[in-house]
Each structure stands twice: as C-alpha cells, then as structure tokens.
Amino acid sequence: MNKKKKIDITLKVNGEEVTYSVEPHTNLLRALRDNFNWDVKCGCEAGECGTCTVLLDGIAVKSCLTLAAACEGHEIWTNKGLGYADRLASRLQDAFVECGSVQCGFCTPGFIVVGVDYLKRGGKADRKEIKKAISGNLCRCTGYVKIVDAIYKVAKEIEEGALA
Ligand code: FES
Ligand code: FES
Incomplete structure (x- = not known):
C-alpha cells in the first residue's frame, strides 16, 4: 500500500x-x-x-x-475564534444578524473574515469600497446588499467612535 x-x-x-x-x-x-x-x-x-x-x-x-x-x-x-477574541469581529457578527445578512449561512464565515480584514485595514463606510473588498467571495442567497449593509454599519460606527 x-x-x-x-x-x-x-x-x-x-x-x-x-x-x-x-x-x-x-x-x-x-x-x-x-x-x-x-x-x-x-x-x-x-x-x-x-x-x-x-x-x-x-x-x-x-x-x-x-x-x-x-x-x-x-x-x-x-x-x-475571532468572534470570541476580537471585539470588532464580534460586533460585525452581530451586525450580520441585525442587517439580515445571513440566509443559509454557508458563505457567512468567509464574509465575516473578509469584513474584519477590511475594517482593520481602516476601510471606510463606503459601499463601493466594501463591494470591492468582498468581491472575492460568493453568496448564492442574499444578493450581497445586506452583507454590504452590515460591513457599512460597523464601519460607520468606527468612524463615529462608537467602537473605540
Ligand atoms: S473553498 Fe476556498 S475559495 Fe472556495
Ligand atoms: S447566505 Fe447562503 S450562500 Fe450566502
């Protein structure tokens, strides 16, 4: 063998x-x-x-x-792991729920990680930039709008100092 x-x-x-x-x-x-x-x-x-x-x-x-x-x-x-250890990631996970960004959920872990990467690099509350950041990930259910909404929401909170 x-x-x-x-x-x-x-x-x-x-x-x-x-x-x-x-x-x-x-x-x-x-x-x-x-x-x-x-x-x-x-x-x-x-x-x-x-x-x-x-x-x-x-x-x-x-x-x-x-x-x-x-x-x-x-x-x-x-x-x-990020959800347990990282405040920003945990906030983004919550935002996905609040914005209705999860349907079957199969794509969600990847989008959360990509969203965390975007936000930690100082990504702004800019829908065009967020769409670019997630362009390597596919979702067959949501149509992407709500995924962008969730990342936008957390980016906005960071900009407003709510996550400081
Ligand atoms: S499983 Fe890795 S990109 Fe699809
Ligand atoms: S929620 Fe089903 S693939 Fe994205």
Whole structure:
C-alpha cells in the first residue's frame, strides 16, 4: 500500500498553539477542518467562492489555496475564534444578524473574515469600497446588499467612535 508520509506542523490557531499532522500537499482548509475547525467552510476548493477565508498573520487568505505546511509558525484566526477574541469581529457578527445578512449561512464565515480584514485595514463606510473588498467571495442567497449593509454599519460606527 502506498502510504503518503505525513509531517507535523506547529502553528497558532485562534490563539492556541497546535500541532497538526498533514501530508506535504494538504491545504490549510483541510488541515483546519480535519482538526475540528468546522466553521471554516469548504465550497469550491479552487479559490473561487471565498467561504474558506481565514486570517493568516492578520491578512485574509483563502485557506484552500494556502499550503498548510507553509503556515508552520504562523498565526491563523477563523470566524469562530475571532468572534470570541476580537471585539470588532464580534460586533460585525452581530451586525450580520441585525442587517439580515445571513440566509443559509454557508458563505457567512468567509464574509465575516473578509469584513474584519477590511475594517482593520481602516476601510471606510463606503459601499463601493466594501463591494470591492468582498468581491472575492460568493453568496448564492442574499444578493450581497445586506452583507454590504452590515460591513457599512460597523464601519460607520468606527468612524463615529462608537467602537473605540
Ligand atoms: S473553498 Fe476556498 S475559495 Fe472556495
Ligand atoms: S447566505 Fe447562503 S450562500 Fe450566502
């Protein structure tokens, strides 16, 4: 039997140091899901839907296009972890509910992570810019307007100092 050799990688996931055993070609999406991070969704696994998006050292990346082994020593945050640990992310999650931005919810973790990335980079309450920021993510249910509304709402709150 041709058993593929596994390697151990150590990284930080949602604030906790973990060691995952992965095959050299395993993508970060599979490594995370194989280790119970089921809030990271697997859609196309080809870089097209964005539902697998996580923060890698603070920057939104599509985990299906990221080699797990390349994440050795790096820091990953998923939507779930961000919701517990990050006030802005938690506020954005609430705003998604308030604005009716969630229908089936499959795309939501990716949009939240992309929204967090946008807001943390100082993204403004500007619908055009928000649309650009989320353009790598797909939603088959909402028509996007309410997703933009939620990110806009939190951006506005930041601008008004309500989240200081
Ligand atoms: S599952 Fe990664 S972009 Fe679709
Ligand atoms: S809410 Fe269903 S895919 Fe976006």
